[in-house]
Amino acid sequence: MSHLHADLVGSGRPRFAFLHGLFGRGRNWTQIASALADAGYPSVLFDLPDHGESSWTTSFSYPRMAETVAGEIDARLGSAARLLLVGHSMGGKVAMLTALAHPHLVQGLVVVDIAPGRSAQVDAFGPLVEAMTSLDLATLGSRAEADERLRVAVPDDAVRLFLLQNLRRKGGWHWQPNLALLGSSLEEIGGWPDTGAAAYPGPVLWLTGERSPYCGPEHEAEMRRLFPGVQRVVVPGAGHWVHADAPAAVIGELLAFAQACEP
The missing domain is CATH 3.40.50.1820 (Alpha/Beta hydrolase fold, catalytic domain)
Structure with a gap:
């Protein structure tokens, strides 16, 4: 468990x-x-x-x-x-x-x-997961830079800031949520x-x-x-x-x- x-x-x-x-x-x-x-x-x-x-x-x-x-x-x-x-x-x-x-x-x-x-609204998270996973964390310098890079894919300021709360810097940048699992489980999450x-x-x-x-x-x-x-x-x-x-x-x-x- x-x-x-x-x-x-x-x-x-x-x-x-x-x-x-x-x-x-x-x-x-x-x-x-x-x-x-x-x-x-x-x-x-x-x-x-x-x-x-x-x-x-x-x-x-x-x-x-x-x-x-x-x-x-x-x-x-x-x-x-x-x-x-x-x-x-x-x-x-x-x-x-x-x-x-x-x-x-x-x-x-x-x-x-x-x-x-x-x-059905959960389906809209698909592009957000894609935007998060496509962010090149290895070359990321700051959270402000992450915000700027995500702006095109996620233009809504509130949504972007909500997602960025999951970005952590400890031994390098990483996302706290299990993006791979959650992104592949949107059908179940919406069900x-x-x-x-x-x-x-x-x-x-x-x-x-x-x-x-x-x-x-x-x-x-x-x-x-x-x-x-x-x-x-x-x-x-x-x-x-x-x-x-x-x-x-x-x-x-x-x-x-x-x-x-x-x-």
Whole structure:
């Protein structure tokens, strides 16, 4: 089983656990987690397999990632963890599967801008992976130079900066994520496994971005079948990266959810 790197935000037993999206890492949620910690809710931010400082694997599997997350939660917090589990995009699919398979670990679930179904938008990551892998790291002098070299292939400043957070300089430049595996697994990453699991009985907050194409009317029925306690909140003006586009709104929703989940 993979080892997952984790960052703790706040002091005491974590109330929230966060799972990032494709080419992200746990620290993407630091701003949100810091605000939650200030309100008395510590968090653990996980780097998922093949991302950040976590171990690499040899094949992509959502169910296996969910088992890895459940194992880490159990090992760190015990079998009665009762966490509020938050997942964005790819991490949202992992979070849903974790809750379905291990409901005793998850007191409440927050799914951020993803649905239990096919996410065709993931196909757009293909050219981004190609741009990252084609960057000649051996001749790279600085991160600013990398930014300039990627500008043609990745003209969107926000997307380019998001990708460049994965570039590290330790004994030479290298990408932290397992680009070869992730790039060849986009079909699986955009998919959704047939779980065969019973519905998750706990409370679920489904946070989606008003401008995001990831969650459509076609996803509502399956979401409500697997998560009958779901409440959907559409965040005004936000795209797919809801927590980056509207952090104050996301913090407010998470605090209200945590308070509603208090014993």
